[in-house]
Amino acid sequence: MCAMSEIPAPPWRAPRRSVSARKPLSRDTIVDAALALLDREGLDAVSMRRVAEELNTGAASLYAHVANKEELLELAYDRVLGEIELPEPDPARWREQLLEIARASYRVLGAHSDIARVSLASVPTGPNALRMGEAMLGVLISGGVPPQQAAWAVDRIALYLSADAYEGSLYQARQRASGKPVDEFVADYFGQVHDYYRTLPTGRFPYLNKYADVLVQGDGEVRFEFGLELIINGLARYLPGGG
Amino acid sequence: MCAMSEIPAPPWRAPRRSVSARKPLSRDTIVDAALALLDREGLDAVSMRRVAEELNTGAASLYAHVANKEELLELAYDRVLGEIELPEPDPARWREQLLEIARASYRVLGAHSDIARVSLASVPTGPNALRMGEAMLGVLISGGVPPQQAAWAVDRIALYLSADAYEGSLYQARQRASGKPVDEFVADYFGQVHDYYRTLPTGRFPYLNKYADVLVQGDGEVRFEFGLELIINGLARYLPGGG
DNA sequence: TTCGTTCAACGAACACTGTTCGATAGTAGG
DNA sequence: CCTACTATCGAACAGTGTTCGTTGAACGAA
DSSP states (O other): OOGGGGOOOOOSSOSOSSTTOSOOOOHHHHHHHHHHHHHHHOGGGOOHHHHHHHTTSOHHHHTTTOSOHHHHHHHHHHHHHTTSOOOOOOGGGHHHHHHHHHHHHHHHHHHTGGGHHHHTTSOOOSHHHHHHHHHHHHHHHHTTOOHHHHHHHHHHHHHHHHHHHHHHHHHHHHHHHHOSOHHHHHHHHHHHHHHHHHHSOTTTOHHHHHTHHHHTOSOHHHHHHHHHHHHHHHHHTTSTTTO | OOGGGGOOOOOSSOSOSSTTOSOOOOHHHHHHHHHHHHHHHOGGGOOHHHHHHHTTSOHHHHTTTOSOHHHHHHHHHHHHHTTSOOOOOOGGGHHHHHHHHHHHHHHHHHHTGGGHHHHTTSOOOSHHHHHHHHHHHHHHHHTTOOHHHHHHHHHHHHHHHHHHHHHHHHHHHHHHHHOSOHHHHHHHHHHHHHHHHHHSOTTTOHHHHHTHHHHTOSOHHHHHHHHHHHHHHHHHTTSTTTO
16 A cells, blocks of 8 residues: 555564475475375365475465366376386287286276275376376287277276275275274165165066175275276187187 | 244235246256256356256255266166167177177267266266176177177277267367367377477477378367277277188 | 244355465576 | 565355255145
8 A cells, every 4th residue: 555565573583484495386286285185084075274284384376387286186196107017018929018018007096095086087298197198008019909909908008997996985985974984884785785686676677686795796996906807808809810 | 943933825816826836846857957957058057046946946956866967967868878779789790889889889989978978987887888888898709709708898888988978078078168169179289289299399209200191180089989989990890800 | 823843055265276476585697 | 685486375256966944736635
């Protein structure tokens, strides 16, 4: 309003050398902070303000290094993908190698649980997503799958990996919210579903009713492996000698 | 504060019979309004305030019929699932029938585009989700797939249907945001991806570089069908005469 | 008919969100 | 030394889901 607003701060030296002096605040440190927060408190806790708080600054400061929240999450996601180890294609072992990649992905995405909720929400185009696509395509093609089928298979497998991780992160969030330990939560949940299926009217839901037992068999990892098996077995049909 | 707060409203009759008199406001009408808004403007436009506005009321009024936004969206999702026609299991035609169900799901979820973004975000337990599970399980088991494999397959196929629809809705949202007609958008996008792959360093990305052509072949529907084929072919292995 | 109870409706408010703007401070270059 | 620049960041905007306390109308009992 008036020029008085420029009264200088009392000159007891400069009380703060640069407000925090911790880290110089860069794309990388921001992604680091976001990932740390995400691992610690889950995706819902990741807001621009919280990430900034983690770095002893304000939300607005982040926008100098990152276009928006979406870009930040994509950067974090690609960073996580970087943890996945990828094999050199070996024609004789294409099945095993595909399984290796898929399992590594399952493990890494599971370790950073909630990050999986980002993967499906955006089209991954980061360097590490490319690395994975390259690896899978290489394994399949050098294993003898015709190029077109290999290309589409990479697309579908990537979708499967993301979707399963996504679903897994939802269960994990629910478990976390319930406060129960994971074993108890899973047991309770499957028990409830089982009982629910058993109480369904036999007339309209004969199969769900009868096969309630097998429907609740197997945890997330078993189901993940089963789906992988389906895909890989389905792929074998396209091999020169596998039709 | 004081008893004066009870001064009566001036008695020009009752100026409004019941504020809107349009619809009695029930779970169903709320779900209707939410779906209409969703189809018209997309999921991002669906807020409690907007839905309430659609019904000439305030957001708070919705909470008398619906626990929260999540429940509202789940109800809307299950309503959409109800549009999917399901066949009676015919043992001789299990493959075709599974394809029919999957394609019907693809069509219906695609028609209500953005609703797919809800499917993966929650564990579907509504009556129509049950109906679909029952139908798929029936088709597979009466087709000769062993119960345990059939049960897990239903789980994986449901995941695939949701995931593909989810991904599709993201592309649709991007296309809508771009303002371009769908053909042009797809052509541009695939063209860009193609060029991008071609500019990748051949040393680190030999396969992506070499097979850029086949990688961008085929639209969403072709890829959807390919993934279905993988799964169904993979399932055939578990048939008594198919291993 | 009149009273009392019940409950849907709803305006206002709370605590958030992502993002933008304008002022500020610290530094590098001429 | 002064200028130009750029990273920083407090404040504000427009929106979100949800809760609270008050309304007002309908309904059963007296």
